[in-house]
Amino acid sequence: MQQTKMVSDILDFYAQTNTAFLHARGAQATRLLAGVLNGQLGEKILEFGFGTGSTTVHMAAAFPQTDFYGVDVSQRMFRKAQARLRFCGLEKRCRLFLVQPREKLPFEDRFFDKIFVESVLAMQPGEQLAFAVQEIARLLKPSGRLVMNETLWLETASQSDIDRFNNLCLEKFGVIQANGHYPYISDWIELLAKHGLRVDTWRSLDDPDTDKGLAPRGWAPRLSAIFTFFGRLKVRLWPQFRKIQAGYEREESVFYENRKYLTGMLISATRV
Numbered sequence: 001m002q003q004t005k006m007v008s009d010i011l012d013f014y015a016q017t018n019t020a021f022l023h024a025r026g027a028q029a030t031r032l033l034a035g036v037l038n039g040q041l042g043e044k045i046l047e048f049g050f051g052t053g054s055t056t057v058h059m060a061a062a063f064p065q066t067d068f069y070g071v072d073v074s075q076r077m078f079r080k081a082q083a084r085l086r087f088c089g090l091e092k093r094c095r096l097f098l099v100q101p102r103e104k105l106p107f108e109d110r111f112f113d114k115i116f117v118e119s120v121l122a123m124q125p126g127e128q129l130a131f132a133v134q135e136i137a138r139l140l141k142p143s144g145r146l147v148m149n150e151t152l153w154l155e156t157a158s159q160s161d162i163d164r165f166n167n168l169c170l171e172k173f174g175v176i177q178a179n180g181h182y183p184y185i186s187d188w189i190e191l192l193a194k195h196g197l198r199v200d201t202w203r204s205l206d207d208p209d210t211d212k213g214l215a216p217r218g219w220a221p222r223l224s225a226i227f228t229f230f231g232r233l234k235v236r237l238w239p240q241f242r243k244i245q246a247g248y249e250r251e252e253s254v255f256y257e258n259r260k261y262l263t264g265m266l267i268s269a270t271r272v
Contacts, residue, residue, distance in 0.1 A: 009174025013244055015076040018231025020054035023119030024264025025205045029149045030058050031213030033116060036268050037147045039063030043113040049120030050096060053081030057224040060090050061216030068094040073101050087227045088220040102131055110141045122150040122178045129179050137195040140271035146197055148267045153183040157261035165258040172251045185265060197269040205264035
């Protein structure tokens with residue numbers, strides 16, 4: 001898609017329009033992740049890539065006695081997440097940091113009890129994913145837990161399929177679909193193990209399940225939904241944003257075929 005000066009890529013568009021739950025299965029996947037994360041009193045928990053802050057609000061509301069931190073490389077996402085947290089009255093409970101790609105994060109070794117990630121790691125190109133996993137392992141305490149909701153390639157996807165769709169996605173949206181260097185769950189298990197993270201459980205979010213996960217409590221999630229609505233209203237009222245959204249929606253038809261090669265995966269690992 002030909003970009004305008006208003007938007008650099010699809011993630012920038014999402015940031016400017018307050019889009020929430022930017023990952024496979026949306027809010028339902030976040031509820032499932034929260035059920036696995038199970039934040040406890042006094043724990044320090046890091047969100048690796050907070051985006052527009054919708055998951056941050058969900059977790060802070062679900063676990064009101066837990067300290068939350070977040071990192072992201074996007075300045076626009078950082079400002080948007082800060083605004084969402086202020087709107088929801090959670091800015092004092094969630095400390096956000098703007099960081100640089102491939103730089104050591106501003107925390108001491110073994111600082112966090114748990115770390116969670118949603119659709120961030122798999123979108124890192126090439127060996128940048130390995131660097132991110134290395135940092136996560138450095139920051140987790142012994143026996144600390146990593147919980148992820150990531151989009152992975154199924155083993156029915158060949159390397160040529162993966163390269164083709166990633167190149168298309170990069171051309172159309174400015175981001176890759178999912179990491180092609182470590183495409184399958186077996187590759188992720190091996191990569192995590194290399195950095196001292198033992199995968200305990202994994203499951204496809206496409207599998208039928210009666211588990212509804214853990215819903216947040218209180219007013220904050222409702223205020224967050226209103227904040228998201230303001231972004232949708234911006235698209236409706238601003239012709240240039242409507243045009244950009246329509247362009248992205250047309251381009252998405254290119255990717256219908258690749259959905260059969262992908263699955264959202266909920267993964268839990270322990271720092272050994």
